[in-house]
Amino acid sequence: MAIVTDSEVVQQIRLPERNRKTERQITERKRIDMPIEARLRGRITGGFIVAVLLTIFIGFLSWRNARLAADDADWVIHTYAVMDTLELTSKQLIEVETSARTFGLTGQDALRAHYETAKVAVMQHEETLRHLTADNPNQQLRLDMLEPQIRTALEFAESIVAKRLRLQASPDSSDILETERMMNAVRATGQEIKDEEMRLLSQRTQNTSARRRLTSLIIVAGIFVGAGLLALARLAVNREIAVSTQGRDQLKALNAELEQRVEQRTAALQSEITERQQAKQELAIQAEELSHSRQALETQTLMLQSVLDSMAEGLVAADEQGKFLIWNRAAERIVGHGPADLPPQEWSAHYGNYLSDGVTLLPTEQLPLVRAIRGEVSTTEIFLRNPKVTEGTWIEASGSPLKDKNGVVRGGVVAFRDITRSRADEREIRKLNDELEQRVVERTAQLETANKELEAFSYSVSHDLRAPLRHIGGFSKMLVEEFGSSLDPNARHYVERIQAGTQKMGLLVDELLNLARVGRHALSLRPTGLNSIVAEVIAILQPDSEGRQVEWLVGDLPAVDCDPVLVKQVFQNLLANALKFTRPRVGADKSARARTSAMRSLIEISHQEQDGQPVFMVRDNGVGFNMKYVDKLFGVFQRLHSTEEFEGTGIGLVTVQRIVHKHGGRVWAEGEPDKGAAFYFTLGTGNPVELKSTGATAGDQS
Amino acid sequence: MNSENLDILLVEDNKDDMDLTLHALKREKLANHIFVARDGEEALDFLFCRGAFAQRSFEHPPKLVLLDLKLPKVDGMEVLKQVKSDPRTKNIPIVIMTSSKEERDLVSGYKLGANSYIQKPVDFDQFRETVKSIGLYWLVINQPAPAGSVTKAAGQAS
Secondary structure (H helix, E strand, O other): OHHHHHHHHHHHHHOOOOHHHHHHHHHHHHHHHHHHHHHHHHHHHHHHHHHHHHHHHHHHHHHHHHHHHHHHHHHHHHHHHHHHHHHHHHHHHHHHHHHHHHHHHHOOHHHHHHHHHHHHHHHHHHHHHHHHHHHOHHHHHHHHHHHHHHHHHHHHHHHHHHHHHHHOOOOOHHHHHHHHHHHHHHHHHHHHHHHHHHHHHHHHHHHHHHHHHHHHHHHHHHHHHHHHHHHHHHHHHHHHHHHHHHHHHHHHHHHHHHHHHHHHHHHHHHHHHHHHHHHHHHHHHHHHHHHHHHHHHHHHHHHHHHHHHHOOOEEEEEEOOOOEEEEOHHHHHHHOOOOOOOOHHHHHHHHOEEOOOOOOEOOHHHOHHHHHHOOOOEEEEEEEEEOOEEEEEEEEEEEEEEEOOOOOEEEEEEEEEEOHHHHHHHHHHHHHHHHHHHHHHHHHHHHHHHHHHHHHHHHHHHHHHHHHHHHHHHHHHHHHHHHHHHOOHHHHHHHHHHHHHHHHHHHHHHHHHHHHHHHHOOOOOEEEEHHHHHHHHHHHHHHHHOOOOEEEEEOOOOEEEEOHHHHHHHHHHHHHHHHHHOOOOOOOOHHHHHHHHHOOEEEEEEEEEEOOEEEEEEEEOOOOOOHHHHHHOOOOOOOOOOOOOOOOOOOHHHHHHHHHHHOOOOEEEEEEOOOEEEEEEOOOOOOEEOOOOOOOOHHHHO | OOHHHOOEEEEOOOHHHHHHHHHHHHHOOOOOOEEEEOOHHHHHHHHOOOHHHOOOOOOOOOOEEEEOOOOOOOOHHHHHHHHHHOOOOOOOOEEEEEOOOOHHHHHHHHHOOOOEEEEOOOOHHHHHHHHHHHHHHHHHHOOOOOHHHHHHHHHHHO
């Protein structure tokens, strides 16, 4: 255990930074040390106690044996006393017998006195004997046997004495024999007592010697045990001293460490104190700053209050419990109340918040502020009416939650404004809108009807007007053919005029129908290669350019999303125009005719990118036009040239414009008299596209 | 009129148009076997061999019907529809000749089975040219369905 703790101590020294662990180990160490000292003390005390007890025991044993030995010696003396007394009794009895017998024989008084003295001595000795053997019941029994024998002998001696005195007679031989027998009996009993005493003596002597040997043995053994114990105690003490010395060293090391740690702690505390002081100073600075900030905050709060109060919108805010934090002046003005310390359930009734029907109180869960506190963003229209706002006010309230920096909802804020007037305006606008819409619907219906009528008209124009025209043309032709020879030249001329008129009217009707059809035509967009369309149109126009020098300059045109049928119409009209107006003029003066006829027709079809959109151009070197008439170009039946000069209906460009507009594009023209004209157009929907197959163009299909 | 060898049934209500058409056909010597119906009903009676034409036989249909659309009683589209939906008459070539070039008429005409659709040109020369082309094509160039095939088809269908 000590070794373990040693290594721990070493560890502690090696790793002083592990302070907490070290502390714990020291505590453990203390806990282990305490019983060692106690045990040492206990062991030493125990050793001493054992040694003392042993000594006392040996002393006691020696004392007891000495006592017993003394007792034994007393008993030996006693035995001898008994035997002496017995001897004396026996001797005196013999004296009594002898003196009695002698007196009997001689009658001498001296002998009688002697007899009497011996008799008393016998009785005295007998008494002493009884006294001496009082402790031994066996001897008492034997005494009980001896005493009557002695008494018999004494009485017989008395009888002998009495016989001398009274009869003057001498004892005879029988008396002597009797005496001898009596004396033998006494002697035998006395011998028994003596033997017993001798046996007791020998036994006591034996006991005494045995006890003496035991005592010696005990004393010797005690001395050895005591010496051994002392030696053991000495060893134990030595060992404990060694251990405690080691412990003391450890303790010393621990103490040193503790001291070191105390120093460290002291240093730490010192630095802590310094830090505290610094912190205190900082706190003081902070407190000062805080007071500055508080002032700033107060200023800001005041500013905020002013800002809030200057707002036209009402603004109220509440914490998550529904306690009002902000209630600006506008809010008070609009609501007619200030903030009331009421639970949200009573707000609607207190402030008079109603649903849009104006009579149902707004349910608590729909209140913008309640929703805002719930974390919702909302905009609600509320009708507000209470005793302070008797007329009632419509407000629009926008609520949103107030969140702390962690995004936790801490309350809600609601801004609201009086929308009574704007609501009225809105209602008015809505009403106007409705009326307008109604009018649009009506007008649309009217227009649709008109459109249908127009369509029907177109149809009937197509069918009904063309038929009589055909008839006029047909029959006048037949007239000329069948009766031409019989008609005079004037009549023939008139018939020709009729036919020309018919033709022109037919053209007009056809173009008007075409225009109407363009208007009704549903736009069907598809990627279309414009070069093929242009080529097709040029082919169609080929008959018109026969016998003329016409040069078509066709650029590399893109493919665009467009209605191929309509776009073909555009190119057809524009190219036909270009071809027409580069033709030598019929009615012009000779010089102009010479000039124009000498001139080749140059018709250029190209495009260029403008704002990412292709702008198409058809330019000619024909008669051109004066730019001041440019507005008239695209008007129905508007013509810049006489029919004598250039035939035409004045519908072609209108059709072009209509188609371009249908595509969301625009068309415009530039021109100069006798120099030429250029027509530009875009197709709003017609962004350039990639053609999947060059063969599949709309132009091919039409 | 020998209806057995009829070449053309002209359905035309307008007298002027009729005259012009006949004139054009005559000029091309195509008007020898021609019958003119003046309204849709008459045209249907003629084609379905009923009423005044009950003596006619489906065995001898006209080689060509020139049909105007705007007709009294039964209009041209209805005539076309009935002729083309009946197995006995559906093989008869019908060319619509009308003043209208309305797209919807074009579409429905072809949908109902018209064999051709011609807009009468206003110009008389062009008109004559057109009539000539049609006559030549359908009466001379085109091979009509064999005479028996019509009734055979009818028998199969009924």
